[in-house]
Amino acid sequence: MSRIESVEVFPVGVRVKSTFTFASGSAGGAGDEVILIYVKIRDDDGVVGWGECRPMRQWSYETPESAVSTIRRHLAPAIIGHDVSDRAGLHARMNAAIGRGTSTGQPIAKSAIDIAIHDLVAKRAGLPLREFLGGARERRDLSISFTITGHDAEEARQQMLAGQADGYRHFNFKAAVQPETDIAVAKALKQTIASGGFLWSDANQGFNITGAKYVARAFEEIGVDILEQPLPADQFTAMRELRRATRIPLAVDEASVSPGDFLNHVAAGLVDYLIIKVTRSGGVWPSLQQIAVAQAAGLPMLVSGLTDGLLTKMAACQLASVFGLDGPVALNGTQFIDEAGLYPAKSGIERGGMIRLNDIPGIGVEPDQDYLKQHARDI
Incomplete structure (x- = not known):
């Protein structure tokens, strides 16, 4: 021992x-x-x-x-x-x-x-962590979702084009700026994304119930694939009202920290996806419990993060690999923080819109x- x-x-x-x-x-x-x-x-x-x-x-x-x-x-x-x-x-x-x-x-x-x-x-x-957790060593490659930061339709479109030139197929964007702006951005991105690309909107608790209904219905018509955390985390009753008002797939983030939080949303029929966020959930062990709830409910899963560094990204991808997740991983730290000094070999792990897991025991990367x-x- x-x-x-x-x-x-x-x-x-x-x-x-x-x-x-x-x-x-x-x-x-x-x-x-x-x-x-x-x-x-x-x-x-x-x-x-x-x-x-x-x-x-x-x-x-x-x-x-x-x-x-x-x-x-x-x-x-x-x-x-x-x-x-x-x-x-x-x-x-x-x-x-x-x-x-x-x-x-x-x-x-x-x-x-x-x-x-x-x-x-x-x-x-x-x-490798994925094999230690019961997955297959051969599951190595995961697609990354590129984060659109522009809040203007043309700016957002240009960012998507730049991401596509770098090899990205899947994209997420931040909503809850202004309803008309959100809708214009969603339309521009849906028109630009390649066939088979996943378009993920995240409101970060930014809507009230009126705005959430209006934008969710528009996103549904446009064909946005998911709307994440449209309402403040503690507004469970309003989330019920939104669920009745739209068929767009919904997910929660800030409202789902513990496995019990996610179970409550599943039991109430308020979510269509589990967003696996290893850091917000307290680590790999509690995330496994959330995954068990999602699997028991027959819900698909996506992976996201808190603009984390490469070590957390690799841990989350190792976990995702265990369950053969097909959806993109929205782990955008590489876009926004400079980790070149921390991980000199990073380019061999992440490139072309993909994370390539190695066979090194453990998570597979250590900071310098x-x-x-x-x-x-x-x-």
Whole structure:
């Protein structure tokens, strides 16, 4: 039996390559510095696992400062000495250290530890994470969804054309700017997307019920494939009303953190997809529980993220590969944050609108430790 010996936390500054705004805020402006938080867990045999998270106040109550202090002061002491193979027990310890309110307490901070542990135990087994979780090693390639940031129809169309030139077939765009603008953008993108491309709209809680009905009906007519989180997360009753008003496939994001959250939406008939968000859900282990709910309900699944770094992207893609997901993965960190120093070999993993999983044991990628030291931030 191997046990957790140490937990180290590295807040790291990276630069934003291009501005990314949405209904509830911004993931950063071009040239800004944003914080990625890395966790390094070592067991008593010397095996190391890496995890990562990117908390942002615009889409969560967690911040870089709260995540770092939570991990260092509460989660790490709770898990030192724990059996690395006992992932259910790991979450029980973390949830005892940081309790829950209406949903999982500090899930983004917990996800960094969960991802590191999954990296570690898969390395101990000598298997890529997808194979360790029960999937096939041969499932390697996943299509990436390109994020459209333009809020003008022609600007959005030009961004889609640029993405297509780079090899992307699937696209997602941010709605809830203004209803007429949203509809104009959706029309332009639907006219431009290639046959077989998946067009995904995400409102980030930006509509009221009136606007949501109006835009959802228009998106349905245009042929948008999915509308994600159209209403504020706590407006369950309004979500029922929207479901009755439109047939466009619906999904939730901010409203679905724990497996119980997703189960409640499934039971009420309010969702048509599970959006797998490893970081928001507290890691790989809780995501597996959400997936079980979706499979029991016969619902398809898509993968998304929080403009995460490559380590989280790879973990999410390894998980998606286990279940043979056909839909695109909306993991857009590469578009918006400069990770060249963190992952010098990144171009061999992600290119041409595809993620190509390798056969390295664990998640399959580690951050450059010299970069972590040089760009560490004291928070």
